[in-house]
Amino acid sequence: MRSKNYNYRLIFLMMNFCFVSLIAQKRQSAFIFPLQNKHVHSSSIIELPNGDLMACWFEGSGERNANDVMIKGARLKKGDVIWSEPFLMADTPGQPDCNPVLFVDKNKKLKLFWIVVQANRWETSILKYRESSNYLKEGAPKWDWQDVILLKPGEEFPETIKSEFSAMESRGLAWAEYALEYETMIYDAAKEKKKRETGWMTRIHPIVLPNGRILLPLYSDGYNLSLVAISDDQGKSWKPSKPIVGYGNIQPSIVQKKDGSLVAYMRDNGDSPGRILISASKDNGESWTAAKESDIPNPGTSIDLIKLKNGNWVMAYNDIEDGRYSIVVSLSDDEGKTWKWTKQLERDDNKKGSFSYPSIIQTKDGKIHVTYSYKTSKVEKSIKYNSFNEKWLKGN
Numbered sequence: 001m002r003s004k005n006y007n008y009r010l011i012f013l014m015m016n017f018c019f020v021s022l023i024a025q026k027r028q029s030a031f032i033f034p035l036q037n038k039h040v041h042s043s044s045i046i047e048l049p050n051g052d053l054m055a056c057w058f059e060g061s062g063e064r065n066a067n068d069v070m071i072k073g074a075r076l077k078k079g080d081v082i083w084s085e086p087f088l089m090a091d092t093p094g095q096p097d098c099n100p101v102l103f104v105d106k107n108k109k110l111k112l113f114w115i116v117v118q119a120n121r122w123e124t125s126i127l128k129y130r131e132s133s134n135y136l137k138e139g140a141p142k143w144d145w146q147d148v149i150l151l152k153p154g155e156e157f158p159e160t161i162k163s164e165f166s167a168m169e170s171r172g173l174a175w176a177e178y179a180l181e182y183e184t185m186i187y188d189a190a191k192e193k194k195k196r197e198t199g200w201m202t203r204i205h206p207i208v209l210p211n212g213r214i215l216l217p218l219y220s221d222g223y224n225l226s227l228v229a230i231s232d233d234q235g236k237s238w239k240p241s242k243p244i245v246g247y248g249n250i251q252p253s254i255v256q257k258k259d260g261s262l263v264a265y266m267r268d269n270g271d272s273p274g275r276i277l278i279s280a281s282k283d284n285g286e287s288w289t290a291a292k293e294s295d296i297p298n299p300g301t302s303i304d305l306i307k308l309k310n311g312n313w314v315m316a317y318n319d320i321e322d323g324r325y326s327i328v329v330s331l332s333d334d335e336g337k338t339w340k341w342t343k344q345l346e347r348d349d350n351k352k353g354s355f356s357y358p359s360i361i362q363t364k365d366g367k368i369h370v371t372y373s374y375k376t377s378k379v380e381k382s383i384k385y386n387s388f389n390e391k392w393l394k395g396n
Contacts, residue, residue: 026392030385032074032083032371037379039063040072042203042302043371045385046102047363048110050136051078055359055371056089056100056112057383064117069096071114073140076385083385087140090130092116098125101202105234106212110135113149113202113216123199123222127151129235151218151229151240152197158190161225164245164290171247171271182247186223190243195222200229200240203251203302205359207262215285217264219250224269226252228285241281246270246291249277253305254285255313257335265305265315265336266291268298274321276303278336296339297321302357304370308390309362315339316358316370327355327372331393341394345370345386352376355384368393 032043032055043057053076060069070091075084089112090097100114110132115125127149135141165183180188189195200218207215216229216238226249228241244252248270256262262281268274275293296317301324303317313332319342320326326347330339346355354375361369367387374384 027386027388028081029387030081030083031374031382032385033086033382035380035382037381039066039069040381040383041373042099042357043373043383044100044102044205044359045361045369045371046104046110046205047361047369048104048136049108051364052076052136053078053363053369054102054110054135055083055383055385056102057371057373058096058098058100058114059086060096062096063098064096064122065120066096067094067120069098069117071097071100071112075138084138089140090114090128096120099202101205101216103206105214106208107234109133110141111235112141113206115201122201123195123220125199125201127200127202127218127229131235149229149238150197151200151238153227153240153243156242157196157240158187160242160287161190161223161245162187164243168245168290186225189223199223200227203357204253204304205361207254207256209256209284211284213284215254215262217252217254219252219266221250221269224248224250225291226250226264226266226279228252228254228288230285241285242287244279244288244291246277246279248300249279249291251302252279253303253315255305255307255336258311263336264288264291265294265303267300267302268293269300272321274298274300276317299323304358304360306360306362308368309366310390311335312390314360314362314368314390314393316345316360316372318356323351324354324356325349325351327358329360329368329370329388329393331390343388343393343395345372346374346384348376366390 045055056073071089073089096117103111112130118124131145132141204217214231219226226244229238249266251267252264266277276296277291279288305315331341358372
């Protein structure tokens, strides 16, 4: 009798025939698991030391208000074309688990960062992580350790918010003469120790600096801004950076420039018109400039950005202002000054599809891999996987 896994792979291979037919071409595309009706979102992809790929996402009947939400994962073995059957990565009973992020440290330990949405509110989320040294076999990793990451922003947190907002042109954003201005409300909330120590959420891969420092990008829906968790001891302890202040700048994706400075590209969770927001750091992520608008459209959804081995930058994002029905990848050869090449990953001209929250990496062989949430109807949802090289991006 043939195994359940064999039948799963045979059916899935037939469904993903488009992937197999593209093997000889420069771009490959496939669903990680068959289209289904559960809510699946916020994927993360990583290359394992043996060349396999691992992806994870959250899955359930909803998001923060659905207590059945869990973290699922799958593997793509090196040289294979079909992802494994999904397996459980994390599940906090009775609580939503969301926004998973995968990371392999210099000691080849696999880390899974994610949030548990306490009280079904984003702003009270708890930041957690798991660690595994036994994760190369089939199925879920064998977890060695699990803990909560507690950040304690000090008095520099509200003071930085106050000073940065003061230096920026106020947008007001008040609803009546008796209403407090937006900046005042955020500053007052920042002075409360409990609020500023909770609700920091994951979304984008960590970045490792040449000195070994790990920067884990974080954001808060409560404050509608971002900061970075900093570790100088391989994740044993973490401290917060000063906040990245702006109007709705969340979910930062960080790259390091040739001069050593850092740049964070962020989702625009503020007012229209939507634009990718940018901040910079010259002290290895300790402090950041106020977030400023770029000229790149953003419909209030996540982006991801990496630096390739040759120094070029690649960004995956929604290139429109009015939805998530189009997702592209763009290439820059001048550290983000211009984005000369852009290729479409998905587009629904009827504006009914939703393709969002990309996760992007470059593997040791030079290939670029992107996963993202894929939805065309209430019963057609999955995580989509794409693989291509830089030549494809340049149209060669």
